[in-house]
Each structure stands twice: as C-alpha cells, then as structure tokens.
Amino acid sequence: MGLITGLCTFLYHLPQIYKWLLKPYYITSLLMTVAFLVVRKAPGLCEHLATQREDGNSCDFDWREVEILMFLSAIVMMKNRRAITLEQHMGNVFLFSKVANVMLFFRLDIRLGILYLALCVAFVMTCKPPLYMGPEYIKYFSDKTMDEELQRDSRVTWIVEFYANWSSDCQSFAPIFADLSLKYNCPGLRFGKVDVGRYGEVSERYRVSTSPLTKQLPSLVLFQEGREVMRRPMVDNKGRAVSWTFSEENIIREFNLNELFQKSKKLNKSHGLNEEEQNSPQPEEGSNELPSETNNPEQPTESKKDQ
Incomplete structure (x- = not known):
C-alpha cells in the first residue's frame, strides 16, 4: 500500500518534477546526491576502491556504508514529517544526502572527501534555489x-x-x-x-x-x-x-x-453602496423624475509586485 501511495504521489507531481529537471540547481543537486552511489557502482572505477567487505567486493556497499545510508533514510523521514511542499521534501533529501556523502567519501578516501566537500562549498556559494515566480496578488x-x-x-x-x-x-x-x-x-x-x-x-x-x-x-x-x-x-x-x-x-x-474574507466583502459592498448614494443625483422637490441608475465601476486591480 505504501509503495502504491508513493507511486501515485510521484505520478501526480511528475509535471512539476519535469520542470525541475530543466533547472541547473536541481540538476546539480541530484548529481551531488547520487555521487557516492555512482562512484561505488561505476564499472571500471569501483574495482580500484577500498572496501571492508569480507568477500573483497569493492563494487558493493560494506556494512558501515549501509549503516550510514539507513541512518540517512531515518533522518530524512523524520524531517519530512514536518515538510509541507514537495520542494521542502526534496530539499531535505538533497541536504542530508550531501552530508552523508561527505562522511562516506572521507571514509572511502580522504582525497575524495576533500574534493566532494569543496564541490559542496562551491555549490552553496554559486547556485541558489530558484525563487517562486508564479501568479500572486501581493x-x-x-x-x-x-x-x-x-x-x-x-x-x-x-x-x-x-x-x-x-x-x-x-x-x-x-x-x-x-x-x-x-x-x-x-x-x-x-x-x-x-x-x-x-x-x-x-x-x-x-x-x-x-x-x-x-x-x-x-x-x-x-x-x-x-x-x-x-x-x-x-x-x-x-x-x-x-x-x-x-x-x-x-x-x-x-x-x-x-x-x-466574508467580513471584508460585506464592508466593501456597504462602503460602495454609500458612495453610490452620495454620488447619485437626487430628484428636485415636487418632481416626478426618478433618479437614474448608476453602475458601480470595478475596483482597479493592483499590480502583482509593487515595490
């Protein structure tokens, strides 16, 4: 049931995820998130990495790496309990995955750890999350x-x-x-x-x-x-x-x-009616002429972003 729910959620947000893939911030974050997985599983590269596995297979995770990845999953699940938007969920995944990758790379090879940490610092300084640019009335x-x-x-x-x-x-x-x-x-x-x-x-x-x-x-x-x-x-x-x-x-x-909202609408309607009564022409005394109806003009709209 949980797998089906997760799949439905992914399909529902698929158009938004597709838009993310077109933005450099999310592309770079995704690559940095899976960096250790790629290094550990890449053919031709993983054979030269150190490992603590008893069978000596350097292209698979050892027990300590599995422990770190499981701890990462638990932290992300705890943080995402308070997340509201999909951006917050993905932000938590990106953040804690990078922290875990730093630990994993330093444990694997100190040179790889220093290189990955330097890339993280450069990423934070040069690449910012895209700001919301959708419709608003603010x-x-x-x-x-x-x-x-x-x-x-x-x-x-x-x-x-x-x-x-x-x-x-x-x-x-x-x-x-x-x-x-x-x-x-x-x-x-x-x-x-x-x-x-x-x-x-x-x-x-x-x-x-x-x-x-x-x-x-x-x-x-x-x-x-x-x-x-x-x-x-x-x-x-x-x-x-x-x-x-x-x-x-x-x-x-x-x-x-x-x-x-309901009170504000009532206030505006009553205020508009009072203004209309004040501005409408009054019939002269003794005249049978009725006051002509006037149309209340619509309120001018505010620009989206008025600095």
Missing part, C-alpha cells in the same frame, strides 16, 4: 512604504509575511502564501511581504530575528487598523519562536481567513 513593501501603507486605510486588514531570500523555509512557503493571496485577496483583506534580510530596520522594529539559526522566518503578522493583532510563529518571553507548521490549513484556521 504588495511588496520597503522600509519606507510599509508603515505608510498599513496606516493608509484603517478598514483594510493586512496579512504580512516577513521573509528573507536566503531562507529555504521562506522559499518553500512562497507558493503557499501566493496561493492564499489569490484566493482571499479583496480590497478589505490584502497580502504583503517585506524582506527583513534586506531591510534591517524593519526586522528590529517588528522584532523579527534574522539570525542564520532563527526559527522566526518566515513570520506571518495580522494587522488591523494599522496595529499588530497576532503573529505566527509566536515568540515567548525569551525571544524564542514557538514551533508552528506553515501549512495552508493552519493559516486559514489560525487567522480565520474565511471569516475575515
């Missing part, structure tokens, strides 16, 4: 525009993501937040993002840590009437973030998005 703030926009209209509720481009968790969360913005955005409920890795003053003002070891990225903050109402993950008295899973279901439930 306003991007700077340090100068954020407070001004939040205070512009007290009737507008904002859900703002504090993120950093170097954070893998933020990159994995990007398509989820974009999908929520497409489903729930309306003039009374809007979505915004601010790069606290770029704007340090914003991170200090809103108490969002940008440390490489921080658990506060990404952070979602709900603003009503220009004031912070709630945030996830929550931060305790010692400044430590309380663990929280950034799934679409959790966000909809915790932030009451369905209720906020």
Whole structure:
C-alpha cells in the first residue's frame, strides 16, 4: 500500500518534477546526491576502491556504508514529517544526502572527501534555489512604504509575511502564501511581504530575528487598523519562536481567513453602496423624475509586485 501511495504521489507531481529537471540547481543537486552511489557502482572505477567487505567486493556497499545510508533514510523521514511542499521534501533529501556523502567519501578516501566537500562549498556559494515566480496578488513593501501603507486605510486588514531570500523555509512557503493571496485577496483583506534580510530596520522594529539559526522566518503578522493583532510563529518571553507548521490549513484556521474574507466583502459592498448614494443625483422637490441608475465601476486591480 505504501509503495502504491508513493507511486501515485510521484505520478501526480511528475509535471512539476519535469520542470525541475530543466533547472541547473536541481540538476546539480541530484548529481551531488547520487555521487557516492555512482562512484561505488561505476564499472571500471569501483574495482580500484577500498572496501571492508569480507568477500573483497569493492563494487558493493560494506556494512558501515549501509549503516550510514539507513541512518540517512531515518533522518530524512523524520524531517519530512514536518515538510509541507514537495520542494521542502526534496530539499531535505538533497541536504542530508550531501552530508552523508561527505562522511562516506572521507571514509572511502580522504582525497575524495576533500574534493566532494569543496564541490559542496562551491555549490552553496554559486547556485541558489530558484525563487517562486508564479501568479500572486501581493504588495511588496520597503522600509519606507510599509508603515505608510498599513496606516493608509484603517478598514483594510493586512496579512504580512516577513521573509528573507536566503531562507529555504521562506522559499518553500512562497507558493503557499501566493496561493492564499489569490484566493482571499479583496480590497478589505490584502497580502504583503517585506524582506527583513534586506531591510534591517524593519526586522528590529517588528522584532523579527534574522539570525542564520532563527526559527522566526518566515513570520506571518495580522494587522488591523494599522496595529499588530497576532503573529505566527509566536515568540515567548525569551525571544524564542514557538514551533508552528506553515501549512495552508493552519493559516486559514489560525487567522480565520474565511471569516475575515466574508467580513471584508460585506464592508466593501456597504462602503460602495454609500458612495453610490452620495454620488447619485437626487430628484428636485415636487418632481416626478426618478433618479437614474448608476453602475458601480470595478475596483482597479493592483499590480502583482509593487515595490
């Protein structure tokens, strides 16, 4: 049953996986993930490698290598229990596979270990995960525009993501937040993002840590009437973030998005009707002429990314 479920999941995500294969980051990550397997099994090369097997077969894994690979599988399974998107699952596989490969190559030959470690360092420094470029309805703030926009209209509720481009968790969360913005955005409920890795003053003002070891990225903050109402993950008295899973279901439930969306739509309709009544011509006293009907023009749409 588990094998069938895994196969169905793979087939479902096959179009997305195919797109990944066209990107250098994923191609290189995949090659580095299977590097030790290729070296150990490659004909003409594996015969010259050292081995601790009793039968002396250097083209197969010895007991210590099997132990390391099994430990790797257990770690990946544990980490992937908290993963939400397919990108997070694959990111965990790539990360811990590279760590295991470093250990395996150093154990096999210190020269191969140094070479593989150098390749890993070069990969981290030169090759970054592709950023999400799909559809979204999000306003991007700077340090100068954020407070001004939040205070512009007290009737507008904002859900703002504090993120950093170097954070893998933020990159994995990007398509989820974009999908929520497409489903729930309306003039009374809007979505915004601010790069606290770029704007340090914003991170200090809103108490969002940008440390490489921080658990506060990404952070979602709900603003009503220009004031912070709630945030996830929550931060305790010692400044430590309380663990929280950034799934679409959790966000909809915790932030009451369905209720906020319905209230925002009602507010906008009533506001539009009031404006229409004020702008419509009134009949003169004693006249039998009825006021002409006016059509409420549609709200102008916001650009996808307004820096």
